[in-house]
Amino acid sequence: MHKLKPITPLGSDTPRVDTIGNLTVSEVTDRALASVAARKDQEPALREALAEAYKMELPEVGGSSQASTLSAFWTGPDQWMVSGPYDQHELLARDLKQVAVATASVVEQTDGWCRFDIAGAALGDLFERLSNAPVRDMKPGCVIRGTLEHLGVFLWRLDEDRMAVLGPRSSAASLHHALITAARSIA
Template sequence: MARLIEKTPCEALLPVTCGALTLRELVGDRVTSVAPLRGQKTKLAAALKKLGLAWPEPNRVIAKDRASITWTGRDQAFLIGADPDTLAGLAALTDQTDGWARIRLEGPGAADVLARLVPLDLRAFAPGQAARSQLGHMMMILISPAPGIFDIMVFRSMAATAVHELHHAMKALAARAAV
């Protein structure tokens, strides 16, 4: 019988550094899709409050300690780094942990790197914001947890492509700065 070897989505691809910019993988946090069941939004809000969170408005993320909840679409959010068991019966819960690659781009010029690949005005993208958009030709979820830091989520199957595109943009920006 074949023995499977557990690997992260960006295994052997990250971290990479170009100048003061770093691209690294975020691993270890549970990711759960949360979709409120009909008539349960008030009870779901109370359960999230016990976690120190609330249901996020569109294009927002709410974080408390190592847990966060990120808007990902109409009546859908991703709960990251928290146990979703207290939400059972209040929302449709789907474990997404192994389906996504989570990558962090940080350092001065991080927004300039993403500006080469993302069709958003990143100068106006403040901490606490989230967006479902494109990274090149890939769908992604972009989160700004702090100034100069961007968390990028892409489908696991697109991890190598995302790393390649981001690293290429990092190198291009570093080369331009060296001129």
């Protein structure tokens, strides 16, 4: 019998946390993810179904929203990423499919992405070395799809001094290296 054991995107048993100067880079592994794409002419019905089931409002372009333990951010026209604590929403995609029925296509995304949360007063200094996204101007709740180094990512401003970066899980080590190298350059 196989004795499989889950590992983080960086290949460890536990999420990695690095503190460099006044910045902390944390690997986030406790979130379930599902993409939701409204089917043709079904966006109003999808919004209504999610509002009824979860009290969730789907955000507009460049935004995010929170409803109880779930959060959502805009990823493209009529498309969103929905996230929730893994221990409460292990079957998030299945649950969203049951609510959305024929109004949307829902796809499990949890193991396709890695997430790093960066906290500290020097967020602007860090991200101006990594991306041309206007991080200093982003308000909490704003989301930008762009690049960080050479990787396609989502930059999600969680708070004034906190940012989430979501990128492809297969590039987790490269993304982490870029974040740590830039943090060291300003420490």
